[in-house]
Amino acid sequence: QDHGCLSIVDAVTSLGGTPVKVDEWGADAIYSGTQKCLSCVPGLSPVSFSDRALEVIRNRKSPVQSWFLDLNLVMGYWGSGAQRTYHHTAPVNSLYALHESLRILQEEGLENAWARHEKNHLALKAGLEAMGIGFIVKEGDRLPQLNAVTVPEGVDEAAVRKALLEDFNLEIGAGLGALAGKVWRIGLMGHASNQKNVMLCLSALEAVLGQMKAPITKGVALDAAMAVYA
Incomplete structure (x- = not known):
């Protein structure tokens, strides 16, 4: 912003789970996803653009190669003062689903949803760290919804994920790119961010890792998590 550049914010995982202050941050473009x-x-994919970004979009010199991704055409269909020029078939059922999701979020209260995600993250964090499992992102830079944690030394991380899914009906994500095989990704998003899922994850992970003789501290994770909920 100091240099007049446009900014874009990835809010795919954060919208609804942690504060997203579009105007306060002066974000020029922001996008999210409805499934998180x-x-x-x-x-x-909910999106929003600042007046500055809209000006750039409207005054671009070269044509957009994709009809579907041409924002000028999209704004002519959806935007303020639009002439309703046809661009695409609206996903009506999905829009009704989004309306219901937002209604449920409004009933809970946005700030309450943020607090719920934060508390469940802290409970999961307490349990994992008591076991001896750490996070790869430093505290203060983490999203409470997406917990990327280290795989204990000598553990077959794929075998752990397989056992969690088959024995406990619990699925956690693998690491991607350079982190493949080194981390697990544990999501606590939306309605899935609740105490029941936190406790299930901790107890199941401890059981599977214990069976594999992993170097963890057993018998402490659940108490550590419950202390957060107390």
Whole structure:
């Protein structure tokens, strides 16, 4: 912003689960997904643009190669003062689903949803760290919804994920790119961010790692998590 550049914010995992202050931050463009903390069906991507970004979009010199991604055409269909020039078939069922998801979020209260995600993250963090499992992102830079944690030394991380899914009906994500095989990604998003899931994850992970003789501290994770909920 100091240099007049446009800014864009990735809010795919954060919208609905942690404060997203678009105007206060002066974000020029922001996008999210409906399937994460909004607990809606996948397929929609809420977006917002500042006046400055809209000016750039409207005054671009070269044509957009994609009809579908041409924002000038999209704004002509959806935007303020639009002439309703046809651009695409609206995903009506998904839009109704999003409306219901937002209604449920409004009933809970946005600040309450933020607090719920934070508390469940802290409980999971307490349990994992008591076991001896750490986070790869330093505290203060983490999202409470997405917990990337280290795989204990000597553990077959894929075998752990397989056992969690088959024995406990619990699925956690693998590491991607350079982190493949080194971390697990544990999501606490939307309605799935609750105490029951936190306790299930901790007890199941401890059981599976214990069976594999992993170097963890056993018998302490659940008490550590419950101390957060007390």
